[in-house]
Amino acid sequence: MSLLEVRDLHVTYGSGPHAVPAVRGVDLTVAAGQKCGIAGESGCGKSTIALALLRLLPPSARLRGEILLQGEDVLTMRWGRLRAVRWAGASIVFQGAMHSLNAVRRIGEQIAEPALVHRRATPAAARRLAQDLLEQVGLPGSRAAAYPHELSGGQRQRVMIAMALACAPSLIVADEPTTALDVMIQAQILGLIGRLVTDRDIGLLMISHDLAVLADVCDRLSVMYAGRVVEEGPARAVYEGARHPYGQALSAAFPRVGDASSRRAPRGLPGDPPDPSALPAGCAFHPRCALALDLCGHQEQVLTGDDPHRAACLRAGDLQTVPLGRTP
Known part of the structure; x- marks a missing residue:
């Protein structure tokens, strides 16, 4: 049984x-x-999924x-059970630690509060x-006496991770955990x-x-666009050999260290994501x-097949022969 299974x-x-x-x-x-x-x-539905996992x-x-979190459907849980699952079954590390921590x-x-409430720990x-x-x-450990404003951004993010671990959850959801951090601190947080996750055998x-x-x-890795997963597969395979034009565009948007061609000719993607209230046909x-x-404007594509690396695209095999961008 999977730790977390989201179905349709x-x-x-x-x-x-x-x-x-x-x-969708x-x-x-x-x-x-x-x-x-x-x-x-932004706007593709990522954070909506994160919040939906714990209602x-x-x-x-x-x-x-x-x-399904360890076989139980979160969407049908009674309030008391849902309250018990939050923190202890699954916890979330939100982006922007300064806005998530209580300043006073x-x-x-x-950090101690979840253990007091959910684990009935003594003070x-x-x-x-x-x-x-x-x-x-x-x-x-002495930094426990500090207030959030006395810590740096990277330190506050570490506090959020510590708080998420307070009740030994089986699953951690990290929503943009390194937003606004410099690259060195970002690398430290991601490594941490x-x-x-490896040491505690959690998801x-x-x-x-x-x-x-x-x-x-x-x-x-799953790549989302307009509320749907348009590509999924092993993370390295998706990053280095995307099979959906959108996945390839995301990969190409960040220059690769040591790759002179990507540094001198960074590629973007023209246009903006569609308004969710007015999605185009197909x-x-x-x-x-x-x-x-022409068919793409009339027929919506879905992930199909048993290949661990799948893309919802009619032209998945043509990505290497056509340039990414065009003006809408």
């Missing part, structure tokens, strides 16, 4: 004629000890499908746990997350717009795609 997940904001489809039929699987990534531009979406969201409480208190045991977790994420679902970051950390990517056929 649909998330819509609002209802009636003004409903906005944010996630997504399937994901994460096993214990596995690191999986979701990549895509943290606003009341306006309508969910359909299944989210010491960080040790904030003394919770304080010791907070200090131990800080040391596990590379900070002195990877080591903790990781990491969300980012940066395909290169996910390829370095994750085992498997494949949602076709207005921006250099390989689009």
Whole structure:
């Protein structure tokens, strides 16, 4: 049994004629000890999936499908069971640690709180746990007495990771965990997350717009566009040999260290992602795609086949012969 299994997940904001489809039929699987990534531009549905996993979406969201966490469907859990699953079964590391931490409480208190509430730890045991977790994420235990504003951005992100580990969850969801950090601190945080996942044999679902970051950390990768997964497979295979034009565009958007050609001729993608409330007919990517056929404007493509590296594209085999961009 997989640690996390998402089956045909649909998330819509609002209802009636003004409903906005944010996630459209997504399937994901994460096993214990596995690191999986979701990549895509802003607005593709990545963070909506992260919040849906623990039912943290606003009341306006309508969910359909299944989210099985260790065999239990999160979408049908009673409130008491859901409260117990949060932190202890799965926890989330949000982007922007300064906005997620309480500015007027010491960080040790904030790390200890999940253990006090969910593990029924004594105050003394919770304080010791907070200090131990800080040391596990590379900070002195004495920093438990600090306030968030007394820490650097990288240190605050480490505090968020320590907090996520406080109840020994089986799954960690990391939503853009290195946003706004410099590249050296980003590398440290990503290495830390990877080591903790391996050492504790837990699952990781990491969300980012940066395909290169996910390829370095994750085992498997899903690329999302307009609420759908358009490509999935082994992380390195997706990054280095994308089979969907959008996956290739994401990969090409970041120059590769040591690759002079990519540094001198960086490639982007013209146009903007579609408005979720007014998606184009057929494949949602076709207005921006250099390989689009007439059929692409009428027929939406889905992931098919048993190949571990799959793409929802009619022209997956033609990517190396046609330039990426064209003006919509």
